[in-house]
Amino acid sequence: MSIIAIVPARYGSTRLPGKALLSKTGKPLIRHVVESISTAKLVDEVVIATDDQRIINAAGEFGAKAVLTGSDCRTGTDRIAQAAKILALDDTDIVVNVQADEPEMPGRCVDRCVELLSSGHWHIATLCTKITPAEAELPNMTKVVFAKDGTAMYFSRACIPFDRDHNQPVQHYLHHGIYAYHVGFIKLFAKLDSTPAEEAEKLEQLRAIEHGYKIIVGVTDYRGARIDTPQEYEEFAKRVAPSR
Known part of the structure; x- marks a missing residue:
């Protein structure tokens, strides 16, 4: 069994065009992602999956492996499914899906997802933080509520759980955009119909929940530094510039 980290990346972005290749730090953003998750101890290989030749070219310049997928992918997971086919991965192999806008995602989080997936009969493993x-x-911060056994009950852009009476100590959890699953499940997921909550929230993980599949959620101290806006990229560039 192989364990592969795949980073689905596209060039187009409504709020931050060309995000994956922004290089104010001296490196394209996608390189920061690859280098950060490459510190994972359980991963055999890191691969970029993209539909844009510019990202393929950039990956080649810094020695990263990349595969060219179609431009018809609905979601990042659909792109992962295409990449798994191109790479001829076995159904029992594990893929860790790391978002291309998470340049500081540590390798230990990748390892944690792999360990979670292997800890029980789960279909997907993911992470959250307080x-x-x-x-x-x-x-813009996706929240998750999970049961006592750690399985996700719901993900939402809204504030969940909602403290109706404003007199209870409620702990909220931010969902991180990282997933681990077996290739066999990725193939199945890509064939599932979209679901009402998924379409309303624009959160693809809800497709799995609405179809009855189990997502195990682990809590981590990693706060996350997802980049969606020019301001967030500028803040990231300032943070990492001194270490160049």
């Missing part, structure tokens, strides 16, 4: 009530109100 956040404040004020942060939970932000729609």
Whole structure:
């Protein structure tokens, strides 16, 4: 069994065009992602999956492996499914899906997802971290509520759980965009119909929940530094510039 980390990356971005190749730090953003997750101890290989030749070319310049997928992928997971086929991965192989806008995702989080997936009969493993009530109100931060056994009950851009009476100590959790699953499940997932909650929230993981599949959620102390806007990229560039 092989364990592969795949980074689905596209060039187009409404709020931050060409995000994957922004290079104010001296390196394209996608390189930061690859280098960070390459510190994982359980991963055999890191691969970029993209539909844009410019990203393929950039990957070649810094020695990363990349595969060219179609431009018809609905989601990152659909792109992962195409990449798994191109790479001829076995159904029992494990893929860790790491978002291309998470340049500081540590390798230990990748390893944690692999360990979680292997700990029980789960279909997907993912991670979350504690956040404040004020942060939970932000729609750009996806929240997750999970059961006592660690399985996800729901993901939402809304504040969940909602403290109706404002008198209970409620802990909110931010969902990180990282997933581990077996290749066999990725193939199955890609064939599933989209679901109402998935379409409303624009969160593809809800497709799995609405179809009855189990997602195990682990809590980590990694806060995350997802980059969606020019301001977030500028802040990231300032953080890493001194270490160049």
